[in-house]
Amino acid sequence: MPSFVPTSPTTLEEQRLYTQARLVEVACLDCLAKVAVKKNSEHHTSIQWNAEAVEACPELGRREGASGSRDGHRGCPRLLASIDVAVREGQIPIGAEDGY
Amino acid sequence: MLDHGTTPLRYARGWHCLGLASSFADGKPHAVHGFGTKLVVWQDSQGKLNVLDGYCRHMGGDLTQGEVKGDHVACPFHDWRWGGDGKCKEIPYARRVPLRARTHRYETAVRNGQLLIWNDPEGSAADHDILPPELPGVAQQLGETSDTYTDWRWEVVPIEGSHCRELIDNVADMAHFYYVHFSFPTSFRNIFEGTRATQFMESKGRPDKSEGYGDAELFLKSEATYYGPAYMINWLEVDYKGFETEVILINCHIPTGPDSFTLMYGITVKKPEGIDDKTADYISKKYAEMFGGGFLQDVHIWQNKVPVQNPLLCEEDGPVYQLRRWYEQFYTDVADLKPEMTDRFEFEVDTTKANEYWQAEVAANLAKRESAEV
Incomplete structure (x- = not known):
C-alpha cells in the first residue's frame, strides 16, 4: 500500500x-x-547501527534485558570512546557538506 | 522545489490511546473518532472497557447513541446487542442471531490509567510486547489512586488540515524550540530503535518572551520517547526559580482522517515532599497550561504549513529523514519492512553555533525593549 509517496x-x-x-x-x-x-x-555525531552491530555490543545487550527501562536511551560509552579515537586519528572527516 | 508528496491511504499500525480509562467507565456508550470512522467505547459489568466500530454491522445505526444493556452495547436503530468480542449476542426480535454477525473490534489495554487500542490495517493480533511501559508510582487500572503522583490532567485538541506526521517531526526538530516555543535548546540528542524514537533535550527559557517556555528562570531536562506511532511519554525535570518538579507529560494522538487527527496530552506531577495535594494539583495545572500553550504554538504552524517530502536541511538540523524512515514502518506491511526502518540510530546535534546566535539575538531584543521603556 502506498505510504508517504514523494512526487518528485x-x-x-x-x-x-x-x-x-x-x-x-x-x-x-x-x-x-x-x-x-x-x-x-x-x-x-550521527551513528547508524545495524542488527549485527547491536548484537555484538555487550553494553546494549545487557540493557535489553530490562524491558521498560530507560537505560537504552543512552549510547554505549565504549563505542563513543572508539569514535573519539577514530576522530583523533583522522579517520572521520569533520564538517558537513552543504547541510548533509 | 518543495515535494508535497501524497498522504498515506492507511492508518498507522500500533497502539493508540483513546483517553483516560475513567472517562469511559460510566456505563454509557462513548464516541471516539478514529481511523476515518467513529468508534464506540463502553465498560461491561466486569469493568472491562470494550471498543468496536461505532456503526452497527446490521444497518449502520450509530452505536454510540445507543445504550449499554448488561454487558453489551445496544443499537438505537433495531436494538441489536454487541459484545466486546465483536460478536452480535442478541437480536431481541429474531429467532436466532446469524453466525456471521460480527463487527470490527479493537483489542484494548489499560496503561497508566489510559485506554489504548491496537490498530492494524493488516488485521494482526495486538502486540502486547510493544505497549508503552507502566510508569512506576502512577495509577494503572481503573479505580486505583496514586500517593506519589497527581491525577492526570487530560486535554483533547482536534486538529484539522494536518497529517499527524507533522507532530512526529518535532522529535527531530531542535531549532523550532527556540522559534516556536521560546526556549534555548542547549543539548539535543535522538535515538531511534525498533518501535521507539527518543528525543533528549536540555533547554532554558528565553528571557525576552513570556509565552510558551519563555522565562529566564525556567530550565527543562526532557526525555521523550514515542512507543510506536502515536503514544509518547515525556519525562521532564523542571527547574523553575530553583524549585524542581518531576513532570510526566503524555503526548498522544489518534488519526481521524487523511489530514486530521485528535491530539491529546496528559500531565501528572510527582507530589513534592511537604506539599499538600491541593498545591500539587495547582502546580500540575500550571504546567498543563504551559505545555498546553506549547502544543497550540505547534498547531498554529502545522495548520498553516504545507507537507514536505524533501525538507532541505542545514547541518544544525536534527535527523528528520531518519526519523521519517523510522515512522514509515508503521505504514508499511510487516512483510515489506526494511531493516533500516528499525535499526538503531543515534544523533547528537551541535547546538553551539545556534545558541551563540540566539543568545545575541535575545540580548538585542532585551536591549531594544529597555531603550523603548526609557
Whole structure:
C-alpha cells in the first residue's frame, strides 16, 4: 500500500544524501560492533547501527534485558570512546557538506 | 522545489490511546473518532472497557447513541446487542442471531490509567510486547489512586488540515524550540530503535518572551520517547526559580482522517515532599497550561504549513529523514519492512553555533525593549 509517496524523483536522491552520504565505518575497540559514523562538527555525531552491530555490543545487550527501562536511551560509552579515537586519528572527516 | 508528496491511504499500525480509562467507565456508550470512522467505547459489568466500530454491522445505526444493556452495547436503530468480542449476542426480535454477525473490534489495554487500542490495517493480533511501559508510582487500572503522583490532567485538541506526521517531526526538530516555543535548546540528542524514537533535550527559557517556555528562570531536562506511532511519554525535570518538579507529560494522538487527527496530552506531577495535594494539583495545572500553550504554538504552524517530502536541511538540523524512515514502518506491511526502518540510530546535534546566535539575538531584543521603556 502506498505510504508517504514523494512526487518528485529527486526526493529519493535527497533521502539518500541525508541518510547515507559521508558515513564512515568505525569498529568498536572493545567489541566486534561496526557502525557507520558521520560528524558535521566536533560535537555533532550521527551513528547508524545495524542488527549485527547491536548484537555484538555487550553494553546494549545487557540493557535489553530490562524491558521498560530507560537505560537504552543512552549510547554505549565504549563505542563513543572508539569514535573519539577514530576522530583523533583522522579517520572521520569533520564538517558537513552543504547541510548533509 | 518543495515535494508535497501524497498522504498515506492507511492508518498507522500500533497502539493508540483513546483517553483516560475513567472517562469511559460510566456505563454509557462513548464516541471516539478514529481511523476515518467513529468508534464506540463502553465498560461491561466486569469493568472491562470494550471498543468496536461505532456503526452497527446490521444497518449502520450509530452505536454510540445507543445504550449499554448488561454487558453489551445496544443499537438505537433495531436494538441489536454487541459484545466486546465483536460478536452480535442478541437480536431481541429474531429467532436466532446469524453466525456471521460480527463487527470490527479493537483489542484494548489499560496503561497508566489510559485506554489504548491496537490498530492494524493488516488485521494482526495486538502486540502486547510493544505497549508503552507502566510508569512506576502512577495509577494503572481503573479505580486505583496514586500517593506519589497527581491525577492526570487530560486535554483533547482536534486538529484539522494536518497529517499527524507533522507532530512526529518535532522529535527531530531542535531549532523550532527556540522559534516556536521560546526556549534555548542547549543539548539535543535522538535515538531511534525498533518501535521507539527518543528525543533528549536540555533547554532554558528565553528571557525576552513570556509565552510558551519563555522565562529566564525556567530550565527543562526532557526525555521523550514515542512507543510506536502515536503514544509518547515525556519525562521532564523542571527547574523553575530553583524549585524542581518531576513532570510526566503524555503526548498522544489518534488519526481521524487523511489530514486530521485528535491530539491529546496528559500531565501528572510527582507530589513534592511537604506539599499538600491541593498545591500539587495547582502546580500540575500550571504546567498543563504551559505545555498546553506549547502544543497550540505547534498547531498554529502545522495548520498553516504545507507537507514536505524533501525538507532541505542545514547541518544544525536534527535527523528528520531518519526519523521519517523510522515512522514509515508503521505504514508499511510487516512483510515489506526494511531493516533500516528499525535499526538503531543515534544523533547528537551541535547546538553551539545556534545558541551563540540566539543568545545575541535575545540580548538585542532585551536591549531594544529597555531603550523603548526609557
